[in-house]
Amino acid sequence: QVQLVESGGGLVQAGGSLRLSCAASRSIFSIDSMGWYRRAPGKQRELVAVITGGGRTDYADSVKGRFTISRDIPKNTVYLQMNSLKPEDTAVYYCNFQWRLLSVWGQGTQVTVSS
Numbered sequence: 001q002v003q004l005v006e007s008g009g010g011l012v013q014a015g016g017s018l019r020l021s022c023a024a025s026r027s028i029f030s031i032d033s034m035g036w037y038r039r040a041p042g043k044q045r046e047l048v049a050v051i052t053g054g055g056r057t058d059y060a061d062s063v064k065g066r067f068t069i070s071r072d073i074p075k076n077t078v079y080l081q082m083n084s085l086k087p088e089d090t091a092v093y094y095c096n097f098q099w100r101l102l103s104v105w106g107q108g109t110q111v112t113v114s115s
Contacts, residue, residue: 002026002104004095009109012085016113020080022095022106027076029053031099034078036069038091038111048093049080063089085113 008020020036028034035050049059049069057069068081078095090113095106 002097002099002102004097004104004106006093006095006106006109008080009093009111011112011114014085014087014113014115016085017081017083018085018111019082020093020095020109020111022078022080024076024078024097027073028071028078028097029073031097033096033098034071035096035098036078036080037094037096038089039094039108040088040091043091045094051078082111085111087113087115089113 003025005023012018031053033050033052036048037045038048039045047060048063049067051057051069051071066084071078092108092110094108097104
């Protein structure tokens with residue numbers, strides 16, 4: 001089994017930045033993908049950003065140009081750099097590990113953006 005440990009959430013003012021980290025308990029080399037999702041109060045969970053095993057990235061339209069997903073393969077860690085944060089980015093952010101039929105979720109980290 002794979003464990004994911006997320007960190008980096010918190011409270012920030014609008015326009016500020018945060019960096020989320022997701023450390024996996026096994027290698028993230030050659031997996032299908034790792035991604036960040038979020039769930040805002042009263043809304044369904046949505047994809048924020050994903051990075052494939054080959055390094056290709058994709059983003060939700062709402063975060064393009066503001067968020068950047070990256071990875072450090074030797075550290076088995078994926079990051080989400082969030083800049084120009086908006087109150088509507090407030091949510092619990094979850095890391096996801098996807099490899100073949102295995103899909104693992106982190107425990108979530110709260111991001112709150114005040115106006």
